[in-house]
Amino acid sequence: GQNIDQPTEMTATEGAIVQINCTYQTSGFNGLFWYQQHAGEAPTFLSYNVLDGLEEKGRFSSFLSRSKGYSYLLLKELQMKDSASYLCAVRDSNYQLIWGAGTKLIIKP
Amino acid sequence: SQTIHQWPATLVQPVGSPLSLECTVEGTSNPNLYWYRQAAGRGLQLLFYSVGIGQISSEVPQNLSASRPQDRQFILSSKKLLLSDSGFYLCAWSRGQENQPQHFGDGTRLSIL
Numbered sequence: 001g002q003n004i005d006q007p008t009e010m011t012a013t014e015g016a017i018v019q020i021n022c023t024y025q026t027s028g029f030n031g032l033f034w035y036q037q038h039a040g041e042a043p044t045f046l047s048y049n050v051l052d053g054l055e056e057k058g059r060f061s062s063f064l065s066r067s068k069g070y071s072y073l074l075l076k077e078l079q080m081k082d083s084a085s086y087l088c089a090v091r092d093s094n095y096q097l098i099w100g101a102g103t104k105l106i107i108k109p
Numbered sequence: 110s111q112t113i114h115q116w117p118a119t120l121v122q123p124v125g126s127p128l129s130l131e132c133t134v135e136g137t138s139n140p141n142l143y144w145y146r147q148a149a150g151r152g153l154q155l156l157f158y159s160v161g162i163g164q165i166s167s168e169v170p171q172n173l174s175a176s177r178p179q180d181r182q183f184i185l186s187s188k189k190l191l192l193s194d195s196g197f198y199l200c201a202w203s204r205g206q207e208n209q210p211q212h213f214g215d216g217t218r219l220s221i222l
Contacts, residue, residue, distance in 0.1 A: 042213035
């Protein structure tokens with residue numbers, strides 16, 4: 001079967017750095033997406049990785065290792081508004097998105 | 110720019126009643142369209158997707174159906190709602206190219222009583 005694993009919940013301090021991991025086992029791989037979802041709201045697109053390596057977008061970076069079936073989202077200089085769930089999704093060989101259950105990130109002052 | 114509209118934002122329906130949720134996209138043509146459901150604290154479950162007018166693929170057999178009567182309109186329906194249909198329903202669109210992300214509407218929170 002297809003599976004995406006993320007930690008259920010993480011806590012970090014305002015101003016710090018946090019890394020949210022995602023491991024996947026899917027039938028084929030055609031890219032990995034990270035989304036942010038605030039409570040009660042729709043997910044919003046953060047980043048896309050299809051080749052190995054690091055993609056940087058301001059305070060957010062995403063890393064991919066296809067051989068390890070692994071990605072992480074790195075958030076720097078954490079702000080209170082970063083409190084949200086972070087969803088990892090992998091596009092499989094049929095170009096369908098397989099979604100993880102999300103990681104709830106709690107930021108403390 | 111592209112926008113996606115989804116309504117209503119919240120809906121409370123009795124068991125056994127019908128359902129119609131509508132989603133429209135503006136600013137693009139021939140988008141891929143998707144309906145998802147998200148249970149509380151859970152990931153996104155793909156219900157239906159469409160790559161063109163009248164083309165609907167169902168991912169999960171259930172008492173829901175979808176239709177795409179126009180290029181940028183996607184409708185989720187049910188003839189008789191079940192308690193288990195409660196959840197957060199999200200419509201999304203993407204461009205046809207494989208590396209494009211999906212963009213979501215604001216969602217409909219459906220409660221079945």
